[in-house]
Amino acid sequence: MTRFVVPLAVFVVIVGFLLIGLGRDPREVPSPLIDKPAPVFSLAQLDQPSKTLGTADLKGQVWLLNVWASWCVSCRDEHPLLVELARAKIVPIIGLNYKDEPQAGLGWLGRFGNPYTTSVIDRDGRVGIDWGVYGVPETFVIDKQGTVRYKQIGPVTAEVLEKKILPLVRELQKS
Amino acid sequence: MMSRLATASAALAATLIIALAPLSHAADAVPTAQDPVSASRAVKLAEKLRCLVCQNQSIAESNAELALDLRRQINEQIAAGKTDQQIVDYMVARYGEFVLYQPPFRTTTLLLWLGPGLLVLGGFVILARTLRARPRIAGASSLSDADRERAARLLAGDADGRNS
Numbered sequence: 300m301t302r303f304v305v306p307l308a309v310f311v312v313i314v315g316f317l318l319i320g321l322g323r324d325p326r327e328v329p330s331p332l333i334d335k336p337a338p339v340f341s342l343a344q345l346d347q348p349s350k351t352l353g354t355a356d357l358k359g360q361v362w363l364l365n366v367w368a369s370w371c372v373s374c375r376d377e378h379p380l381l382v383e384l385a386r387a388k389i390v391p392i393i394g395l396n397y398k399d400e401p402q403a404g405l406g407w408l409g410r411f412g413n414p415y416t417t418s419v420i421d422r423d424g425r426v427g428i429d430w431g432v433y434g435v436p437e438t439f440v441i442d443k444q445g446t447v448r449y450k451q452i453g454p455v456t457a458e459v460l461e462k463k464i465l466p467l468v469r470e471l472q473k474s
Numbered sequence: 475m476m477s478r479l480a481t482a483s484a485a486l487a488a489t490l491i492i493a494l495a496p497l498s499h500a501a502d503a504v505p506t507a508q509d510p511v512s513a514s515r516a517v518k519l520a521e522k523l524r525c526l527v528c529q530n531q532s533i534a535e536s537n538a539e540l541a542l543d544l545r546r547q548i549n550e551q552i553a554a555g556k557t558d559q560q561i562v563d564y565m566v567a568r569y570g571e572f573v574l575y576q577p578p579f580r581t582t583t584l585l586l587w588l589g590p591g592l593l594v595l596g597g598f599v600i601l602a603r604t605l606r607a608r609p610r611i612a613g614a615s616s617l618s619d620a621d622r623e624r625a626a627r628l629l630a631g632d633a634d635g636r637n638s
Binding site for chain 2: 431
């Protein structure tokens with residue numbers, strides 16, 4: 300009897316692990332930045348390059364950092380949602396225009412709408428590296444103390460926005 | 475005839491180009507560096523780090539934009555006099571331990587490190603038990619006395635094994 304039971308049990312355990320593995324997205328790497336201070340930057344603004352905007356200017360409020368680029372195809376998927384979110388004026392969205400031509404970025408915003416309170420230029424992607432960006436679009440939630448609280452890798456979906464980002468933003472705004 | 479030869483040589487050329495393409499890519503990974511010592515350090519470091527865009531390539535092998543940027547970071551930090559450990563820590567702080575091809579030994583990676591050893595050990599246990607059980611299996615199928623006698627006669631050269 301054990302001759303069959305033991306291999307069967309081993310088989311079932313392996314299948315169980317493989318099944319769990321199937322449901323996970325290997326592209327989603329947990330960010331080591333969660334609950335750590337947001338990496339500091341001070342960058343030129345996309346529409347007014349003579350002015351800068353930095354993490355220091357955003358202290359004391361909850362804000363979103365959305366990494367985008369005009370060459371990023373899946374940024375278009377989340378864009379209508381961001382525009383809608385911006386219209387609701389719940390939380391400021393700062394855009395990090397990542398490895399993009401500023402002119403192309405401005406043109407893109409003109410065509411699809413501009414949900415960003417301000418966009419800043421990260422032409423060579425150095426700030427992106429500091430934030431551990433590897434798959435544009437990415438979205439971070441930063442709290443009043445300047446701590447990173449959440450990271451969304453890939454496009455923001457309506458579900459993620461409703462179930463994760465907005466409840467977290469509301470909670471952080473209360474504290 | 476000529477055209478067939480031409481087709482064949484074109485095919486051969488195409489095959490060679492495809493076969494040699496990886497070599498030219500490999501050359502891309504060499505940093506535009508400095509002195510040979512720093513250059514080899516940069517390559518060694520880049521080989522230890524995983525590219526997050528194409529996850530089964532190191533940042534030395536990958537041609538993804540991010541890998542290029544990270545190779546540039548490595549070169550700059552070496553030029554700035556950072557140690558290898560400092561550069562690895564820099565990458566881990568930004569991208570997590572996932573960037574390390576050789577994960578550190580700790581409780582969460584215990585099974586990862588010891589798993590293969592445990593499997594081999596388990597294999598040996600099963601092998602030992604099977605081998606020990608074997609004489610019993612062989613014993614169970616032993617011959618009767620009459621069979622033995624007949625076998626002995628056959629071996630002695632009595633072709634049909636019957637009494638003459």
